[in-house]
Amino acid sequence: MNRSELVYEISKRTATTPNDVNGVLDALGDLMRECAADGSKLQIAGLLTLERVERAARTGRNPRTGEAIEIPAQPLVKLTPGSTLKAAAKGER
Structure with a gap:
């Protein structure tokens, strides 16, 4: 939709x-x-929760060369489904 x-x-x-x-x-x-x-949290009860989280720095690999590269830490937005949304996905009403 x-x-x-x-x-x-x-x-x-x-x-x-x-x-x-x-x-x-x-x-x-x-x-x-x-x-x-x-960085504040938005929660719509039963539907979803939105929050900013920090992804830690990590070591990755270049797929072409196999060389190790450092991937810096970065902020992300995390959406978590609420109970009514989870129930709807299972086919429950």
């Missing part, structure tokens, strides 16, 4: 305008980016 399909489905299910839904999705995206940037 792409964004326009998502906007249509949400507006249909909530009896709101697509413009209102777009505004909410934009605001949610802004909040997610802010949380990822400042």
Whole structure:
């Protein structure tokens, strides 16, 4: 499902305008980016948790030459599914 399909489905299910839904999705995206940037945790109970984590520095291998290379530490965004999302993936309602 792409964004326009998502906007249509949400507006249909909530009896709101697509413009209102777009505004909410934009605001949610802004909040997610802010949380990822400042390292705070965003949790939507039962649905998902978003948090910034640090990947440790490690040694890797160049696939062509087999030479060892150092991969620096870097921040990542981790999305963890909540209980209702996990249940939906199992086919439960």
